[in-house]
Amino acid sequence: xxxxxxxxxxxxxxxxxxxxxxxxxxxxxxxxxxxxxxxxxxxxxxxxxxxxxxxxxxxxxxxxxxxxxxxxxxxxxxxxxxxxxxxxxxxxxxxxxxxxxxxxxxxxxxxxxxxxxxxxxxxxxxxxxxxxxxxxxxxxxxxxxxxxxxxxxxxxxxxxxxxxxxxxxxxxxxxxxxxxxxxxxxxxxxxxxxxxxxxxxxxxxxxxxxxxxxxxxxxxxxxxxxxxxxxxxxxxxxxxxxxxxxxxxxxxxxxxxxxxxxxxxxxxxxxxxxxxxxxxxxxxxxxxxxxxxxxxxxxxxxxxxxxxxx
Amino acid sequence: xxxxxxxxxxxxxxxxxxxxxxxxxxxxxxxxxxxxxxxxxxxxxxxxxxxxxxxxxxxxxxxxxxxxxxxxxxxxxxxxxxxxxxxxxxxxxxxxxxxxxxxxxxxxxxxxxxxxxxxxxxxxxxxxxxxxxxxxxxxxxxxxxxxxxxxxxxxxxxxxxxxxxxxxxxxxxxxxxxxxxxxxxxxxxxxxxxxxxxxxxxxxxxxxxxxxxxxxxxxxxxxxxxxxxxxxxxxxxxxxxxxxxxxxxxxxxxxxxxxxxxxxxxxxx
Numbered sequence: 418x419x420x421x422x423x424x425x426x427x428x429x430x431x432x433x434x435x436x437x438x439x440x441x442x443x444x445x446x447x448x449x450x451x452x453x454x455x456x457x458x459x460x461x462x463x464x465x466x467x468x469x470x471x472x473x474x475x476x477x478x479x480x481x482x483x484x485x486x487x488x489x490x491x492x493x494x495x496x497x498x499x500x501x502x503x504x505x506x507x508x509x510x511x512x513x514x515x516x517x518x519x520x521x522x523x524x525x526x527x528x529x530x531x532x533x534x535x536x537x538x539x540x541x542x543x544x545x546x547x548x549x550x551x552x553x554x555x556x557x558x559x560x561x562x563x564x565x566x567x568x569x570x571x572x573x574x575x576x577x578x579x580x581x582x583x584x585x586x587x588x589x590x591x592x593x594x595x596x597x598x599x600x601x602x603x604x605x606x607x608x609x610x611x612x613x614x615x616x617x618x619x620x621x622x623x624x625x626x627x628x629x630x631x632x633x634x635x636x637x638x639x640x641x642x643x644x645x646x647x648x649x650x651x652x653x654x655x656x657x658x659x660x661x662x663x664x665x666x667x668x669x670x671x672x673x674x675x676x677x678x679x680x681x682x683x684x685x686x687x688x689x690x691x692x693x694x695x696x697x698x699x700x701x702x703x704x705x706x707x708x709x710x711x712x713x714x715x716x717x718x719x720x721x722x723x724x725x726x727x
Numbered sequence: 728x729x730x731x732x733x734x735x736x737x738x739x740x741x742x743x744x745x746x747x748x749x750x751x752x753x754x755x756x757x758x759x760x761x762x763x764x765x766x767x768x769x770x771x772x773x774x775x776x777x778x779x780x781x782x783x784x785x786x787x788x789x790x791x792x793x794x795x796x797x798x799x800x801x802x803x804x805x806x807x808x809x810x811x812x813x814x815x816x817x818x819x820x821x822x823x824x825x826x827x828x829x830x831x832x833x834x835x836x837x838x839x840x841x842x843x844x845x846x847x848x849x850x851x852x853x854x855x856x857x858x859x860x861x862x863x864x865x866x867x868x869x870x871x872x873x874x875x876x877x878x879x880x881x882x883x884x885x886x887x888x889x890x891x892x893x894x895x896x897x898x899x900x901x902x903x904x905x906x907x908x909x910x911x912x913x914x915x916x917x918x919x920x921x922x923x924x925x926x927x928x929x930x931x932x933x934x935x936x937x938x939x940x941x942x943x944x945x946x947x948x949x950x951x952x953x954x955x956x957x958x959x960x961x962x963x964x965x966x967x968x969x970x971x972x973x974x975x976x977x978x979x980x981x982x983x984x985x986x987x988x989x990x991x992x993x994x995x996x
Contacts, residue, residue: 428901428902428903428904429901431901431902431903432896432901432902432903435902436896439820439821440821440823442820442902443817443820443821443823446813446814446816446817446820447813447814447817447818447829449809449810449813450810450811450813450814450817450833450873451814451829451832453810453869453870453873454832454833454836454870454873455832457848457866457869457870458832458835458836458844458847458870459832460851461844461847461848461850461851462843462847464847464850464851464853464854464855465843465846465847465850465851467850467854468850468853468854480853518745518748519745520741521737521738521740521741521742521744521745522741522742522745522746524738524742525734525738525739525741525742526742528734529734529738529739536986538742538746540979540982541746541749541750542746542749543978543982544750544975544978544979545749545750545753547924547927547928547974547975547978548753548971548974548975548978549931549947549967549970549971549974550931550932550933551931551933551947551950551951551954551967551970552753552756552967552970552971553752553753554954555756555950555954555963555967556752556753556755556756556967557752558768558954559755559756559759559768559770560752560755562767562768564767564768564769564770565768565769565770566755566770568770569770569771607748607749607752610745610748610749611749614745639735660838664838664839664840665840667840668839668840668841668842668843668934669840669841669842669934670842670934671933671934671951674955675954675955683842684840684842687842687846688842688937688938691846691849691938697849697850697853700846700849701846701850704842704843704846704847707839707840707842707843708839708843711839
């Protein structure tokens with residue numbers, strides 16, 4: 418137990434031990450969080466996977482703990498398959514709209530905002546990102562209600578029949594904005610937009626100014642530079658952002674429950690199956706769908722270099 | 728790294744509209760808390776009143792969920808502080824086998840949709856026959872709060888570097904004294920920021936909670952029920968303002984504690 422310092426107490430002896438075996442200290446530090454995540458989180462994911470291979474007895478409603486693929490086969494019956502297609506379509510639409518709305522904000526913040534404006538843009542994106550999810554959804558319930566501000570504004574500027582015409586569109590329309598797919602879509606875009614802006618802004622900040630100058634020197638005008646230089650270099654950020662918007666839309670069940678038509682999304686299916694229906698195996702199988710979709714998505718994103726922008 | 732040219736007008740307008748789109752909806756909540764109309768979401772409000780704040784204060788069904796939310800948020804962010812800091816300390820010390828796997832594991836609970844974390848825990852409780860309690864809620868919340876603390880702490884550890892710790896050792900401090908007198912003071916504001924963000928996240932969380940709470944009601948769950956079956960709509964608005972403030976203030980504080988570095992809090996929710 419001889420070290421550089423004479424041992425004075427238990428703490429010093431331990432220090433000497435850590436000094437001689439640095440890996441021991443690292444292992445001691447990492448053990449508690451690793452145990453927690455390993456047992457609580459990975460253990461739960463394993464339980465989810467396990468449950469999805471069980472099935473439910475149709476007559477007694479009791480879970481049969483035997484391995485079967487029957488539950489996964491149930492995902493393919495039309496009413497369940499429709500839920501999956503509907504959710505993925507919504508996730509794709511939300512992602513595309515987020516890219517379009519996020520771009521000017523991210524571009525301005527990354528390349529034009531200076532000093533105080535930089536802070537304004539940073540907080541301007543950060544505060545909505547972190548402020549209460551439920552409060553944000555609630556705000557939209559007020560906005561989209563039939564007697565709410567949008568109807569009032571539309572009638573005020575004499576566009577009441579335009580709103581009526583939009584709501585009359587089959588499938589995406591409805592009785593009011595708050596009971597239509599348009600409403601669901603708007604709220605999804607609103608709530609996930611900051612998740613798109615931040616990685617986009619990070620990747621735009623990394624586009625070297627010299628490249629833009631080179632592009633200009635070679636005779637490219639604004640639009641050409643944008644398409645051939647900025648966009649390819651910003652793509653990893655866009656993909657990183659799309660991972661969030663896509664994944665979060667796939668798994669959400671509160672927004673379509675509060676604002677939208679009564680037709681289910683994956684999240685609602687999972688929630689109602691595990692709750693009132695008590696069919697945990699099918700709920701688990703439904704929950705595995707977004708995991709699989711996201712794994713494929715992540716594999717593609719990784720190939721395109723999206724993780725450098727995170 | 729700025730363009731010298733003035734931004735095109737279209738870009739400026741797009742950026743401003745984007746920011747307005749992010750902020751205007753929330754302001755509406757504040758207006759509706761004062762409306763005299765309690766059966767619909769009529770705009771503009773037919774009249775203004777402050778009575779709903781008193782009504783909300785006297786509603787006895789609001790207080791127990793509020794206490795539960797505060798308790799869960801306090802315990803969860805406390806646990807996340809310990810686990811997240813330990814994890815960041817280990818990751819900052821050395822490159823070791825499985826390091827990338829661990830960083831992935833830490834991020835996973837918020838990278839995957841909440842419904843997966845929630846449904847996984849629900850499955851685990853079903854498999855292991857665990858009854859719902861405050862602790863089943865904490866289990867979920869602490870798991871996704873770890874990454875928030877971790878992100879804040881790991882950036883600060885990186886800046887701290889090894890030389891300070893070596894200097895402390897050279898001056899005769901043991902590991903525990905170094906931790907107490909060198910690491911902790913340097914880490915302090917980052918941990919405070921991480922802890923507050925974790926608190927805000929937990930206080931507001933609803934998706935995972937609906938799977939792990941059973942019959943218990945946190946404040947967000949209370950709000951969710953009011954959204955699905957409204958009773959006194961302006962009271963819900965008052966609660967929404969309280970929830971908004973309880974998450975808004977810690978975020979703002981976390982920003983001011985850590986700004987001016989590359990590690991500004993909140994970059995990775």
